Amino acid sequence: MMAERRNGGKPRREENNKTSGSVNERKRQTHSRKYDVTGGEKQIKTGRKGKNVQGKPRQAHSSQYKPNPNSKCPISHLCGGCQYVDIPYEQQLAEKQKYIDGLLGAFGPVDKIIGMENPYHYRNKVTAAFRRKKSGEIISGVYEEGTHNILPVENCYVEDEKAAAIIRTFAGLIKSFKLQIYNEDTGTGLIRHLQIRVGRKTGQIMVIIVTASPVFPSKKNLANALVTAHPEITTVVQNINMKDTSMVIGDRNQVIYGKGHIEDILCGKRFRISPGSFYQVNPEQTEILYGKAIKYADLKKKETVIDAYCGIGTIGIAASDRAKKVIGVELNEAAVHDARVNVKMNKIQNVDIYSNDAGRFMVDVAEEGDSIDVVFMDPPRSGSTEEFMSSVITLGPKRVVYISCGPESLARDLKYMIKNGYQVIKMTPVDMFPLTRGVETVVLLTRAGAVHRG
Numbered sequence: 001m002m003a004e005r006r007n008g009g010k011p012r013r014e015e016n017n018k019t020s021g022s023v024n025e026r027k028r029q030t031h032s033r034k035y036d037v038t039g040g041e042k043q044i045k046t047g048r049k050g051k052n053v054q055g056k057p058r059q060a061h062s063s064q065y066k067p068n069p070n071s072k073c074p075i076s077h078l079c080g081g082c083q084y085v086d087i088p089y090e091q092q093l094a095e096k097q098k099y100i101d102g103l104l105g106a107f108g109p110v111d112k113i114i115g116m117e118n119p120y121h122y123r124n125k126v127t128a129a130f131r132r133k134k135s136g137e138i139i140s141g142v143y144e145e146g147t148h149n150i151l152p153v154e155n156c157y158v159e160d161e162k163a164a165a166i167i168r169t170f171a172g173l174i175k176s177f178k179l180q181i182y183n184e185d186t187g188t189g190l191i192r193h194l195q196i197r198v199g200r201k202t203g204q205i206m207v208i209i210v211t212a213s214p215v216f217p218s219k220k221n222l223a224n225a226l227v228t229a230h231p232e233i234t235t236v237v238q239n240i241n242m243k244d245t246s247m248v249i250g251d252r253n254q255v256i257y258g259k260g261h262i263e264d265i266l267c268g269k270r271f272r273i274s275p276g277s278f279y280q281v282n283p284e285q286t287e288i289l290y291g292k293a294i295k296y297a298d299l300k301k302k303e304t305v306i307d308a309y310c311g312i313g314t315i316g317i318a319a320s321d322r323a324k325k326v327i328g329v330e331l332n333e334a335a336v337h338d339a340r341v342n343v344k345m346n347k348i349q350n351v352d353i354y355s356n357d358a359g360r361f362m363v364d365v366a367e368e369g370d371s372i373d374v375v376f377m378d379p380p381r382s383g384s385t386e387e388f389m390s391s392v393i394t395l396g397p398k399r400v401v402y403i404s405c406g407p408e409s410l411a412r413d414l415k416y417m418i419k420n421g422y423q424v425i426k427m428t429p430v431d432m433f434p435l436t437r438g439v440e441t442v443v444l445l446t447r448a449g450a451v452h453r454g
């Protein structure tokens with residue numbers, strides 16, 4: 001087997017594979033808005049140590065918070081997440097269509113954007129920060145854009161409603177258990193964030209309590225109280241993040257209750273999701289997106305397929321019944337582990353998962369001259385690399401199916417692929433992030449001269 005020749009049948013381990021994105025992606029993320037609609041790690045735009053980007057002290061507060069009386073969401077002007085919350089849904093879709101047509105239309109035909117029937121409360125992953133008021137009451141919410149001020153969230157239109165209810169309960173428990181909220185300036189306190197992940201089809205819910213220290217007194221009692229209030233919670237995990245970082249999730253997990261992960265069902269397959277693993281935030285639209293991607297791949301059970309940036313293996317596993325062989329490659333260690341478990345759990349024989357940088361992996365495959373028929377590529381928002389794409393060009397697969405949540409990096413990468421002998425056959429935008437400006441696009445490229453069916 002070609003991949004076994006490359007590493008003796010053992011998964012490769014990379015120095016960098018504890019990350020949830022490439023180094024460039026992580027650098028870029030720290031300068032992005034904090035509410036990452038695409039499902040990447042939630043980021044805080046940091047200024048000088050102890051200051052926010054406006055040079056104000058970093059201690060979380062919201063004394064200057066003024067609700068916007070003209071918006072459905074009183075904090076939409078400050079949170080920076082839902083730029084389109086006050087625009088009718090049809091108009092949101094029209095705006096996104098216009099944007100994608102303008103940015104990508106010159107490369108090939110763009111289909112009509114696929115919207116949602118109910119574009120609210122779709123987000124299966126919700127992260128909250130906390131602040132103690134002078135009265136002792138605990139506020140839960142999100143960061144004001146570009147600052148460390150915490151804005152109270154009463155009713156977020158994109159978040160899963162069960163997750164929001166759990167966050168409210170947890171805020172009350174912080175007070176009753178007398179837990180200290182982490183203070184970035186002094187480095188004291190325990191509770192950094194709470195993250196909830198929901199398996200929408202299985203109903204499983206994971207609560208991740210991110211702490212600044214491994215020492216977490218009465219964590220079992222706290223988890224019991226939370227599960228008693230919300231019996232739908234299936235697991236509670238302590239995630240330890242001791243770094244001075246804007247990343248929410250740290251490297252270490254300790255299971256407090258349940259299995260330490262959840263499962264969800266997507267495209268008829270079952271997927272395990274661990275705290276550090278990427279999973280699309282809008283699974284209803286993901287099924288539509290993957291359906292398009294697999295249709296574009298036009299598989300006939302004869303093809304060797306690469307699923308690059310495979311996360312927990314979702315696209316490759318969903319496509320595996322239609323291919324001869326699928327090779328997944330992913331950098332994040334937790335996701336690689338999940339992907340391997342997912343292959344076994346779904347009793348799939350023709351999928352191998354590799355732990356590696358996608359670019360380096362493709363270089364190896366290209367150097368060995370292996371034969372690849374189809375490449376799925378679903379890189380982070382910052383897009384792919386020349387290293388990766390030049391190897392794709394060397395390998396010359398008949399079809400490349402590019403899935404992207406970053407239209408601008410997609411445009412850059414399509415230019416490169418076109419310059420190097422590929423053509424864009426079609427593109428479909430899918431609205432994975434209603435109420436926000438975000439839009440996902442799936443693109444079919446073929447080698448110029450290759451016959452295009454379907």
Ligand SMILES: C[S@@+](CC[C@H](N)C(=O)[O-])C[C@H]1O[C@@H](n2cnc3c(N)ncnc32)[C@H](O)[C@@H]1O
Nearest residue numbers: 020021022278309310311330331332357358378
């Ligand atoms: C947009 S997600 C897509 C994941 C998966 N295809 C899905 O749909 O769930 C991008 C994935 O690329 C991974 N990643 C980031 N940089 C990478 C790199 N240089 N090499 C391999 N994987 C990388 C991330 O950890 C993440 O799982």
